Amino acid sequence: MTPDPNSDRRSERARRAILDAAFDLVSRKGFAKLTIEAIAAQAGVGKPTIYRWWRSKGAVVLEAMNEELGDDFAYPDTGDIAADLTTQITAVSRRLITGRMSEAFRGVLGEAQNDPELMKAFRRTILEPSIAQCRARLESAVAAGQLRSDLPTDVMVDLFYAPIHYRHFLGFGDDAVRGSADLVQDVLLGLRPRP
Amino acid sequence: MTPDPNSDRRSERARRAILDAAFDLVSRKGFAKLTIEAIAAQAGVGKPTIYRWWRSKGAVVLEAMNEELGDDFAYPDTGDIAADLTTQITAVSRRLITGRMSEAFRGVLGEAQNDPELMKAFRRTILEPSIAQCRARLESAVAAGQLRSDLPTDVMVDLFYAPIHYRHFLGFGDDAVRGSADLVQDVLLGLRPRP
Numbered sequence: 001m002t003p004d005p006n007s008d009r010r011s012e013r014a015r016r017a018i019l020d021a022a023f024d025l026v027s028r029k030g031f032a033k034l035t036i037e038a039i040a041a042q043a044g045v046g047k048p049t050i051y052r053w054w055r056s057k058g059a060v061v062l063e064a065m066n067e068e069l070g071d072d073f074a075y076p077d078t079g080d081i082a083a084d085l086t087t088q089i090t091a092v093s094r095r096l097i098t099g100r101m102s103e104a105f106r107g108v109l110g111e112a113q114n115d116p117e118l119m120k121a122f123r124r125t126i127l128e129p130s131i132a133q134c135r136a137r138l139e140s141a142v143a144a145g146q147l148r149s150d151l152p153t154d155v156m157v158d159l160f161y162a163p164i165h166y167r168h169f170l171g172f173g174d175d176a177v178r179g180s181a182d183l184v185q186d187v188l189l190g191l192r193p194r195p
Numbered sequence: 196m197t198p199d200p201n202s203d204r205r206s207e208r209a210r211r212a213i214l215d216a217a218f219d220l221v222s223r224k225g226f227a228k229l230t231i232e233a234i235a236a237q238a239g240v241g242k243p244t245i246y247r248w249w250r251s252k253g254a255v256v257l258e259a260m261n262e263e264l265g266d267d268f269a270y271p272d273t274g275d276i277a278a279d280l281t282t283q284i285t286a287v288s289r290r291l292i293t294g295r296m297s298e299a300f301r302g303v304l305g306e307a308q309n310d311p312e313l314m315k316a317f318r319r320t321i322l323e324p325s326i327a328q329c330r331a332r333l334e335s336a337v338a339a340g341q342l343r344s345d346l347p348t349d350v351m352v353d354l355f356y357a358p359i360h361y362r363h364f365l366g367f368g369d370d371a372v373r374g375s376a377d378l379v380q381d382v383l384l385g386l387r388p389r390p
């Protein structure tokens with residue numbers, strides 16, 4: 001049996017409508033008040049359609065985040081590691097506190113604290129690809145003699161990115177999250193090659 | 196009218212029974228499955244008694260955490276700032292990944308992502324007192340010439356404590372959380388007085 005191309009097109013249209021509705025609702029109402037019912041109503045599909053493709057509202061929102069982010073986690077490489085880290089961490093902080101991504105991120109990660117499968121999906125689709133790109137950039141800085149070679153780059157990633165997520169998740173407020181890029185210089189002081 | 200001491204004693208007994216039940220249930224079943232009904236049943240009180248004193252299950256669990264932690268956030272002071280930070284961060288990491296505190300912490304902070312009032316209470320009763328004690332210890336290290344004096348101590352607290360919470364909250368796993376104490380030395384390298 002050959003697949004029916006019209007049915008595929010209809011499915012894709014439903015999928016997009018569901019993701020758009022979820023993303024729109026989460027940013028307007030917040031994750032706590034989001035329901036599968038409301039997503040279905042706004043997308044013009046039945047609840048069973050949503051449950052056929054996703055196991056929870058967290059999974060729907062995570063896929064909507066992934067659509068928005070795309071595949072492009074490439075790290076800037078101007079040759080200046082301090083500048084590139086600052087650029088990228090500034091971009092992440094902006095995403096965490098403004099726009100549609102902000103409520104989605106907070107909601108999905110809050111939910112993932114009690115849902116290991118959602119956490120695994122978040123890490124696989126968003127966190128780990130970003131970390132891999134950051135590590136590649138750090139490796140080239142190590143090779144260029146701009147960073148210590150005696151500390152694994154995955155540890156360096158943690159040192160650079162931890163403050164922004166710590167401040168975001170523990171409720172330090174938007175200004176503190178935005179200010180995380182300023183810490184790059186202080187962390188770097190400990191990561192420069194030893195004389 | 197003088198207060199009735201028997202009624203006060205009964206109230207205190209009910210309060211303790213509720214907090215014990217909440218803490219026990221959250222560690223055995225996880226925060227997501229915790230309900231006010233189950234707490235009431237195990238504590239031998241009615242649901243209205245719980246709702247008279249707390250606004251949500253998150254608020255009950257937060258108070259149970261506070262009872263367990265007590266008022267003592269004092270920081271060790273052996274004169275060696277690296278050793279003292281390592282001791283304290285090791286203690287925090289143990290608390291985050293083992294015992295009754297672990298599920299409670301993850302549950303309350305997950306919930307607080309969508310409940311600003313709970314976040315405010317968590318910060319006021321747990322986070323801010325710990326930060327104040329850590330800052331006091333860092334100030335004395337600055338005064339002793341062991342740390343830079345040109346960086347505010349609240350920023351230093353973030354640099355030391357961010358990795359442990361980042362690894363915990365973003366699902367890096369227990370070994371990574373436990374290993375956060377090893378980062379103290381690398382962060383310190385950037386915080387020693389400049390020559």
